Amino acid sequence: MSTSTEDERADDYAHSIVPPEARAPRMSLTMASWSLISAMAWLFYGALAATLTGTRQALIGLLVSVVLFSLVNSPLVRLAASSGLNSALVSARLFGRAGSVLIALLLAATTVYFAVFEGSVVAEAFHQYWGMDIRWWYLIVVIGMLPLMMGGILTWMGKLNGVLLPLYVVGMTAAVILAARQGEPGRFLDFPGVVPEAARTLPGWLTTVILYLGVWLVMPTTVDFARFARTDDVRYHQTVTFGWVFSAGIFLVNGAAGMFLVQMVLPGTTIAAENGVVTALVGPLGLAGVLLIVVTQIRINTLNFYQASMNLQRLLRQLVRVHAPRPVVVVGVGALVFVLMLTDVFSYLQLALQWQGTFFVGWVGIVLTHLSLRAPWRTDDVPVKPAFCVWVVSAAVGIVLIQTGYEAAPLVSLALAVIGYLPIAKRHARAPAPAETEHTG
Template sequence: MMSGRRTELSVSYTDDPRVVAEQRVEDYAQHAVPLTARVPRFKLLMANWSLLSAMVWLFYGALVSTLYGTRQAVIGLVLSVVVYSILNWFLTAWAIRTGLNPTLLSRRMFGTYGATLTALLIAASTTYYAVFESSVLAEAFHIHFGALDIRWWYLIVIVAVLPLMVGSIQTWMDRINGYLLPIYIVGIIAAVVVAAVQNDGGSDWASFAGVVPPQARPLPGWLMTFCVYMGIWLLMATSLEFSRMGRPQDLRFHQHVTFGWVYYGWMFLLNGLAGIYLVRTVLPSDPTAEVGVVQAIVQTLGLWGVLLTVVTQTRVNTLNYYLSSINWGRLAARLFGLRLPRAVWVVAVAAVAYLLMLTDVFSSLQKVLAWQGVFLVSWIGIVFTHFVLTPADRRNGPEFRPGRLRAVTPGLGVWVVASAVGIALTQSPQQFPRLSPLAPVVALAVSVLLYAVVLKLAPSSLLRREGDLSDEVDDPWAARLACHVCDRSYTAVEMDRDPAADGAPICAACGEVDTAFIQAVRTESASGAAIPAAES
């Protein structure tokens, strides 16, 4: 408990130069992003748009078209663009307003420990995508050059791109992706044009009906396509991770372009159409080839196709390595108090990626997508329901300081239950032939309904504490307070008073691992009754 003495606040209104230097690479992974660290719109645009060139978007387009036919696939793609754009419109605004990453943002729903599942899910998913995209590049080298065993190409790809993977949003992720984007655009257009010329314009790509007969489909092809793309709602968490670095004055631009309909229209629809055309035109006799897109590009453009693959995979892996390393770091810091430079986590991700590349990554793609998709859809359902039903958190941002929240909340139980229902349906196509393909939709519905009930009836995740330090300063976004643990000054938005140190300020990162603070907070909050749901 805090003694009668109360440490006086020493407030500054300039950034701590040590924090600025440290966070240029770490990108405030454990902290709220101050307004002074937000980046210009074009820098953020280029950093986030590194994902546009992923071969996996061409692969998905070719996959759903192969299964359900081009027309059904295109309808599903357009529907996906619309839904992604609408949800991201609100989530982008929330992240820019609060400066919080997905893990910090979801602490209010799942608790300080429960929210680590968010970091684990994003870290594992982006590591897997790094494996997939690196494997695509290795396959391109192997197809064109042969000679070496594929395992050597895996190693070469991992080692060669590693130096490029340590950039942050604030440093040079935007520059490398800005330089490479025109090459990607010209390369994809060239591949489509050359494929058309080589085949005299003849292709059934637009009228292809799919290998799964209509009578064998439990649901319309467009709906099954939409459900496949629900499996990558990871992109909404990705948008939260990047949009927290956006400036408030650039909000509308980011809602429309950086994270909105322009972004998803290009990523899903245009890339999907390119993938459908290339595979149906170049490989019509083997449309289900797992590396069909890579084969089509390399066969069409030769060495230039290999170089195009290098460009696309380098761009997208800057994002994969960034997200995986930053989230593994968050997980280790929260669970084990282990804080290492992000460069160390980049090397660790590279090592794990190489080991996973030795497995058959392409054959496991569908199962991994299905499982992770259910978890991510349930997560989005809960986060968005909280956004809609909690006006105070929608306006001011949810509480995320570790000394103000319970370790685990009923919301975590909702997430687990909704995900379990979705996974059970995914794994039971024989028992539930119609519901199984709809597993992400069912998981979404369960998460929304159950969390709405929990939000209404269960005790709040907030701890009852004395006062609030952010109310003691004129402007909590402008004011900087020194943490008595790490001796670094952060914005008052994330600072709390430490009952174990006469109320001295403590930052959000130190608060989640400082045992004396955690114990003192538990003692202080235990003296009061739980906050009813109606007051939260």
């Protein structure tokens, strides 16, 4: 094996197509991808949705979100598995080099934010249980993640998460049972939410769906993982690894658990904060709750650090022509996460994620439009393609609407991206494919 090939394998083919011989067994890929399921953020989102719209409306919205995510992920899985392309390489073919840089920047920034978000939860749990200056816990949490992230992630991540997933399921089940004894389970479905019915501009279930559109970074992440899928396993991955089984676990089960825990343990809470979810876990379980939080964050932060480091590698290579080894980039990500933990990151985190969400829904809309029309994937290397302009404009409109308080801003961005790209995709679909075009759909 050549040195360059060994380097690509060690870096999980961050800059090139994944060859057939590097594809992962189905269960290894499933366990690696499912590290996303145990994020505290999903419990928080569920609790937040119920707080805003009421339990019944939030649960309906979660069901719709499961169906929507499953439908969107299915063609993306086939694209990635058949082509071996990651999200940056797909973006380069569709949007030009600028699109490849932008999607890498968005994924790097978002996953760094989530690493800060989730890492801070662990530090806060340690701080509440054992005391000591929380800044030391920040440092301990970050340093503890570094050894896990050295080398190619798929060589160990599937095994790690295969062990930790059952622990997460058992621990969460125990927390729910103990919380039920502490609260009033019979009144769970009757919680109306804090926003009066007359003050709502949209149905509660639709508000929940729009809330979950803000985390469509799951879609480019699907492409980044599904490129390791064997072509014979595509149907399985479309159903289990990235399909309705995955969506039901990550959104419906976790969301419902978050709603239940907060309402049972903190019935007077009117604002769902992540600390509220943590308190709802630590309260019934004590030290076991702290350990459960540690388990969940080892799982999710492996993915956060992986995505952040991989996309920072792409940016360094594309912008300054520097090929930095994965261990060096991981250390850099750790340092950045620690510095952000020391700031009041939560004061601007939610707004930043809302802004970035408009970019992710636009990216998904344009990619799916391209796939639905079976347009060719052109490999011509140009700085900017027309699709890039459509993408940026649709996101900019969404950001402006967010700043004006318009609740359905992500839906507008999605619609503008699809409508704006449709004539471009039709023109590409009618044009004869050049010799160097790769058909990946």
